Amino acid sequence: MKNVDxxxxxxxxxxxxxxxxxxxxxxxxxxxxKMETLNGGAAGNVAVVASxxxxxxxxxxxxxxxxxxxxxxxxxxxxxxxxxxMIISEKANTPTAxxxxxxxxxxMFYFYWGAAEEYKKTEVPKEAINxxxxxxxxxxxxxxxxxxxxxxxxxxxxxxFDPGQDLHLYSTKDLSEMLKHCNILFGNEHEIDHICDLxxxxxxxxxxxxxxxxxxxxxxxxSVIYVKDEDPLTIEVVKTxxxxxxGAGDSYRAAFLSLYLRDNDLRTCGRxxxxxxxxxxxxxxxxxxxxxxxxxxxxxxxxxxxxDY
Amino acid sequence: MKNVDxxxxxxxxxxxxxxxxxxxxxxxxxxxxKMETLNGGAAGNVAVVASxxxxxxxxxxxxxxxxxxxxxxxxxxxxxxxxxxMIISEKANTPTAxxxxxxxxxxMFYFYWGAAEEYKKTEVPKEAINxxxxxxxxxxxxxxxxxxxxxxxxxxxxxxFDPGQDLHLYSTKDLSEMLKHCNILFGNEHEIDHICDLxxxxxxxxxxxxxxxxxxxxxxxxSVIYVKDEDPLTIEVVKTxxxxxxGAGDSYRAAFLSLYLRDNDLRTCGRxxxxxxxxxxxxxxxxxxxxxxxxxxxxxxxxxxxxDY
Numbered sequence: 001m002k003n004v005d006x007x008x009x010x011x012x013x014x015x016x017x018x019x020x021x022x023x024x025x026x027x028x029x030x031x032x033x034k035m036e037t038l039n040g041g042a043a044g045n046v047a048v049v050a051s052x053x054x055x056x057x058x059x060x061x062x063x064x065x066x067x068x069x070x071x072x073x074x075x076x077x078x079x080x081x082x083x084x085x086m087i088i089s090e091k092a093n094t095p096t097a098x099x100x101x102x103x104x105x106x107x108m109f110y111f112y113w114g115a116a117e118e119y120k121k122t123e124v125p126k127e128a129i130n131x132x133x134x135x136x137x138x139x140x141x142x143x144x145x146x147x148x149x150x151x152x153x154x155x156x157x158x159x160x161f162d163p164g165q166d167l168h169l170y171s172t173k174d175l176s177e178m179l180k181h182c183n184i185l186f187g188n189e190h191e192i193d194h195i196c197d198l199x200x201x202x203x204x205x206x207x208x209x210x211x212x213x214x215x216x217x218x219x220x221x222x223s224v225i226y227v228k229d230e231d232p233l234t235i236e237v238v239k240t241x242x243x244x245x246x247g248a249g250d251s252y253r254a255a256f257l258s259l260y261l262r263d264n265d266l267r268t269c270g271r272x273x274x275x276x277x278x279x280x281x282x283x284x285x286x287x288x289x290x291x292x293x294x295x296x297x298x299x300x301x302x303x304x305x306x307x308d309y
Numbered sequence: 310m311k312n313v314d315x316x317x318x319x320x321x322x323x324x325x326x327x328x329x330x331x332x333x334x335x336x337x338x339x340x341x342x343k344m345e346t347l348n349g350g351a352a353g354n355v356a357v358v359a360s361x362x363x364x365x366x367x368x369x370x371x372x373x374x375x376x377x378x379x380x381x382x383x384x385x386x387x388x389x390x391x392x393x394x395m396i397i398s399e400k401a402n403t404p405t406a407x408x409x410x411x412x413x414x415x416x417m418f419y420f421y422w423g424a425a426e427e428y429k430k431t432e433v434p435k436e437a438i439n440x441x442x443x444x445x446x447x448x449x450x451x452x453x454x455x456x457x458x459x460x461x462x463x464x465x466x467x468x469x470f471d472p473g474q475d476l477h478l479y480s481t482k483d484l485s486e487m488l489k490h491c492n493i494l495f496g497n498e499h500e501i502d503h504i505c506d507l508x509x510x511x512x513x514x515x516x517x518x519x520x521x522x523x524x525x526x527x528x529x530x531x532s533v534i535y536v537k538d539e540d541p542l543t544i545e546v547v548k549t550x551x552x553x554x555x556g557a558g559d560s561y562r563a564a565f566l567s568l569y570l571r572d573n574d575l576r577t578c579g580r581x582x583x584x585x586x587x588x589x590x591x592x593x594x595x596x597x598x599x600x601x602x603x604x605x606x607x608x609x610x611x612x613x614x615x616x617d618y
Contacts, residue, residue, distance in 0.1 A: 025417070
């Protein structure tokens with residue numbers, strides 16, 4: 001892998017968003033009225049948004065042969081994301097999420113992890129980590145994330161961690177080990193609370209023990225940035241017409257890191273992240289409405305005029 | 310389209326065969342343990358097998374942008390199937406079938422027709438029909454099939470028709486109109502019976518009124534070929550270890566036509582078709598175990614040594 005600002009590790013996935021008339025019952029068939037195939041996976045989302053925000057990005061995910069030649073691959077290559085170290089399964093397909101929604105807005109979810117089983121056989125990507133300034137660990141295999149995070153941390157990289165919906169895959173011991181070797185923890189309301197519960201520690205105690213920063217995103221209630229011995233920094237949401245919240249959190253993380261790695265103050269990083277994620281929720285899909293860096297800056301400045309600083 | 314022996318009209322589809330631990334319940338997620346994406350669609354199946362059996366084949370199906378660059382497209386191009394007149398939807402994806410099976414072998418089916426809505430806006434492919442010797446109408450849009458069949462029949466092409474699982478989409482009037490303009494009707498046990506019921510006619514009456522031949526495939530009980538004023542010709546199945554019957558019928562039709570268009574007698578056509586379909590059932594998927602023409606001939610000759618004729 002070439003030299004990058006940010007190396008992202010974790011899932012790259014295809015998302016199938018399906019509208020059904022009704023759900024299939026056993027041994028009967030049902031009609032899918034509408035189907036969209038979208039690019040997804042938390043690591044893929046972070047990589048694409050961070051790259052659009054101007055970072056040089058590398059991405060390592062477990063993918064299947066079906067990724068080769070896909071639109072998703074093409075978009076990543078056009079975006080200039082370094083995917084030369086992707087882990088390619090010979091047998092399984094790329095992780096895929098199927099989300100079925102009926103006219104009553106009830107949903108069913110099927111997750112196929114497929115190629116993700118390859119993480120277990122994969123060594124720490126030392127060269128890629130050595131060639132990066134920062135490493136972001138998204139949803140993915142806990143063991144792979146922990147050992148990669150540890151190597152990165154010991155080699156003085158900035159390490160950020162976002163267990164996301166995979167939090168339940170981490171044992172208390174895993175989490176404790178992970179947090180010893182990272183600088184920034186991202187999570188939503190429930191995830192940060194759950195981590196504190198599991199470790200029987202408060203946010204302040206976690207910061208005491210070595211984490212530099214905890215960032216809690218709160219959906220339409222904005223976000224809070226916690227740093228040791230400082231007052232929590234509250235970032236308001238940028239109000240917009242939300243259609244689909246999926247991917248908002250990933251885009252927040254990517255946008256935050258993109259300014260943080262360029263030495264902006266935390267308030268600006270958070271506000272910029274808030275502006276970027278406000279675009280993401282305006283359409284269905286996690287990568288369908290990514291703003292340019294200029295658009296996001298403009299929306300941030302409209303929302304927080306200079307006199308508000 | 311170039312000159313072809315057989316033009317196939319109807320569905321080309323992707324098949325997703327998924328093994329789940331359990332089915333998703335409303336608002337909960339379920340894990341897909343194994344997923345295979347296979348090439349399918351009745352018209353696609355017939356085209357690929359007929360081509361492997363040595364016919365020059367053209368295929369017209371409604372497909373989405375996702376077909377471009379897919380392995381399915383590559384295989385068709387390598388096989389030399391003329392897909393230059395495929396109908397490509399700008400908005401929808403290629404028809405896709407999702408088959409979910411739980412450990413108790415219960416199944417759920419979801420069908421996405423997507424691009425198939427384009428048939429309604431599509432004119433009869435006159436040039437392609439003019440350039441072909443025979444036209445096979447597989448599952449697809451009834452109206453498109455009927456008008457294409459009529460044009461082909463009136464222009465002295467051999468027309469075969471297989472409504473398959475789409476039979477319920479045809480009104481009695483549609484069926485009557487279709488059968489007036491075709492030479493060969495294919496169907497399984499239930500389908501031929503159902504057609505006779507709908508039209509209130511026996512097989513003999515249908516043959517009286519113009520159909521040249523009715524071929525009924527009976528799964529592991531073989532097949533029967535009906536021709537006017539002749540005794541029904543029974544073709545035994547070629548016994549094998551069956552894993553998945555999907556696609557057996559399509560391969561039978563393709564193989565039958567491939568010999569029939571080369572002026573073989575009906576018994577040989579049927580036995581060859583039976584030999585080809587015995588390969589198809591040996592693996593999961595409709596196009597995963599297509600024999601070469603030589604392999605099929607050899608199996609046919611092993612099964613029916615020359616002294617049995």
